[in-house]
Structure formats: structure tokens, C-alpha cells
Amino acid sequence: MRDPLDLTGQVAIVTGGTRGVGRGITTRLLDAGAEVVVCGRNAPEEPVRSGGREALFVPADVREIEQIDRVVAAARERFGRLDLLVNNAGGAPSVDAATVSPRFSEGIIRLNLIAPLHFSQRANAVMREQESGGSILFITSVSAMRPSPGTAAYGAAKAGLVSLAASLAAEWAPRVRVNCVAAGLVRTELSHLHYGDAEGLARVAATIPLGRLAEPRDVGDACLYLASPLAAYVTGSTLLVHGGGERPAFLAAARG
Numbered sequence: 491m492r493d494p495l496d497l498t499g500q501v502a503i504v505t506g507g508t509r510g511v512g513r514g515i516t517t518r519l520l521d522a523g524a525e526v527v528v529c530g531r532n533a534p535e536e537p538v539r540s541g542g543r544e545a546l547f548v549p550a551d552v553r554e555i556e557q558i559d560r561v562v563a564a565a566r567e568r569f570g571r572l573d574l575l576v577n578n579a580g581g582a583p584s585v586d587a588a589t590v591s592p593r594f595s596e597g598i599i600r601l602n603l604i605a606p607l608h609f610s611q612r613a614n615a616v617m618r619e620q621e622s623g624g625s626i627l628f629i630t631s632v633s634a635m636r637p638s639p640g641t642a643a644y645g646a647a648k649a650g651l652v653s654l655a656a657s658l659a660a661e662w663a664p665r666v667r668v669n670c671v672a673a674g675l676v677r678t679e680l681s682h683l684h685y686g687d688a689e690g691l692a693r694v695a696a697t698i699p700l701g702r703l704a705e706p707r708d709v710g711d712a713c714l715y716l717a718s719p720l721a722a723y724v725t726g727s728t729l730l731v732h733g734g735g736e737r738p739a740f741l742a743a744a745r746g
Contacts (some may be wrong), residue, residue, distance in 0.1 A: 494719045500522030502717070503561060505552050505609060507545065508528055509533035510678040511629065514706020515576055515713050516545050528563045552579050552605040562612045569620040571620060577606035577651075578629040579719050582644035594645040601721030602647035604637040607654060614658075614666050623665035625717045629709065630670045632732050648672075653726050659726030667725040671678045671712045673731025677714040679737070699734030 502519050506512040507528030517540035518582040519526050528538055529550040530654075538545040550557040550566045565572050576737075580602040585594065610626050617624030631644075638645025652670055659668040675694060684693045685688075695702045712731045715721055 495714055496523050497573075497714070497717065500526045500573040500717075501527070501565055501571050501572035502576065503527045503565055503572065503609075503613070503691055504545075504578055505529055505530070505561075505606075507576070508538055508547065510578075510707045511673065511676055511709050512578040513538055514708075515553065515578060515629075515710040516540075517718075518714050519576075519653060519706055527561060527567050527568070529561045529742060530579070536706045542642075552609060553600055555608055556581060558605075558609050558612055561609075565617065572613060572616045573620075573622065574625050574627070575609060576627045577609055578603065579648075580644075581627070582641045584640035586640075587642040590701060593626070597609060598643040598646050599650075601602055602644055603650045603654070606651060607638075610658060612669070614662055617663070618665045620665075624667060625721075626655075626658070626668045627713055628652075628668075628670045629713075630672045630728065632672055632674050632730070632735070634670050634672060636736075653729065656726045663725060667716075667721070669716045669721070669725060670728040670731050671709060671716065672732065673704060673709050673732075674698070674735070676704045676709065677705055696740025698732075698734050699737065702733065 502524045504512055504516045504526060507516040516526050516528055520540040520543050525546060526545040528545045529548045532550050534549055535551060546568060548561045552558060553569045582598045606628055615628055630648045630651045633641060633645035634648035646665045655668045655670045655682045662668060685691050709731055712729050716724060
């Protein structure tokens with residue numbers, strides 16, 4: 491019997507797949523046998539390699555429709571099909587919601603919500619013509635489900651992805667499945683910008699029931715499951731990958 495987590499012969503696109511969480515997703519898919527196309531505004535310093543193979547990099551700003559089309563076309567021209575889209579590109583710096591400019595907020599929504607919608611439309615157009623259909627994933631965040639002070643527009647956009655996935659799953663079934671992976675706090679090369687030095691990271695990790703931040707590969711494992719036949723009856727769902735969440739602040743406050 492074939493390993494259900496073996497994606498040999500399948501083709502994936504991972505947006506923002508050259509660093510951080512996206513790189514972890516890409517390497518996990520490569521390890522599972524998939525051919526992977528990654529895109530970003532800047533080429534990585536080192537190609538994304540794993541399992542003896544290398545991801546194909548296509549430069550693209552996912553906020554631009556014609557550049558989305560270029561990535562999809564590159565995947566089809568090189569590999570002849572598209573089985574999986576992982577909408578991972580996104581993010582936001584911390585800002586004060588009371589004073590941030592409308593243009594900035596619109597840009598955050600465009601990157602984190604509108605761009606994934608446009609990319610998914612393009613991917614669906616390919617997948618629905620394939621007998622095997624396809625799978626689309628949105629990398630959302632626990633910020634979609636709790637307050638997100640400092641990144642209010644980002645949290646709202648990520649919440650929008652949860653609703654979007656549910657709606658697209660209903661519209662595009664049964665040929666295309668659509669799901670979300672809601673990541674908690676993840677250790678990446680930029681973690682120090684959010685959580686501070688090693689001591690700060692340790693204090694943050696102590697607030698998580700599993701006692702550590704997620705690694706990018708943890709998110710990649712969740713994507714592999716949702717892309718595999720093991721999740722054949724899973725669509726319109728959001729999988730939490732957050733180590734049990736964050737301990738409620740009132741517990742610490744109550745102890746003084």
C-alpha cells in the first residue's frame with residue numbers, strides 16, 4: 491500500500507516559500523516527494539533544497555494579478571499540473587491602530603486577504619480541470635481568533651481567511667478542497683523582532699502549554715496532512731497548530 495503522505499508526482503506552489511514558515515512548508519513538501527514552486531519578491535540567498543531536490547523559484551509580488559498568473563504558468567509549463575497551493579505570504583509590522591494611515595491598513599488587507607483570494611481563484615481554475623482536483627491552504631494565525639493589538643488589520647485579514655476558506659470550500663467542492671492552518675507563535679529567523687533575545691523567547695515559550703514555540707516544520711507537517719489523502723474528507727476547516735494556545739493572563743494575575 492502506498493504511503494498516504496507520499497506526494498510523489500504532485501506539484502505545489504508555496505507563496506513566500508523561501509524563508510521562515512514558508513521555507514519550512516516547502517522543505518516538508520519536498521521531503522514528501524512533491525515538486526514545489528516558490529515565489530517571493532526577492533530571490534533567496536540559498537535555493538530551497540531538501541530530499542535531494544530543489545524548489546523552483548519564480549520572482550513575484552502576490553499583490554499583482556499578472557505576477558500571480560506568471561507563477562501559475564511557470565508551474566504548469568515546468569510540471570504540467572497543479573495539485574496544491576499554500577497561501578503563506580503575508581505579515582505586518584506593529585503599528586498603532588489609532589494613528590496608522592488608511593493606505594497602510596489597505597496594504598495589509600491586500601497582502602494578507604485579497605492576494606490569497608486572487609491566487610486561489612487562479613489555482614482553482616487549473617485544479618478543477620484535473621480529474622484529481624486539488625487542495626488549497628491558507629496559512630492563517632491565532633491572531634484571527636484572539637485580540638491582535640499592534641496588528642489589528644493583520645488579525646482582521648487572517649480572520650477573513652478563515653471565513654474565506656469555508657466559503658470557497660462550499661463553492662468549489664467536490665473537486666477542490668480548501669482549508670486553513672492557524673499557526674501560533676513560530677520560531678523563525680525573525681523571532682527576535684517580536685519576542686526579544688534568548689531570555690525573551692524562553693519567557694514566551696513558557697506561556698505555551700507544550701513549552702516551546704512552533705518550528706516552521708510543525709506548520710509544514712500540518713500542511714502535508716491536509717494536502718494528503720488522509721484529509722480527503724476535510725474541507726472548510728481550520729487546523730490549530732499552536733501548542734495548546736497561550737495560558738490565560740488572568741491565571742498569572744490571580745497568583746499575584
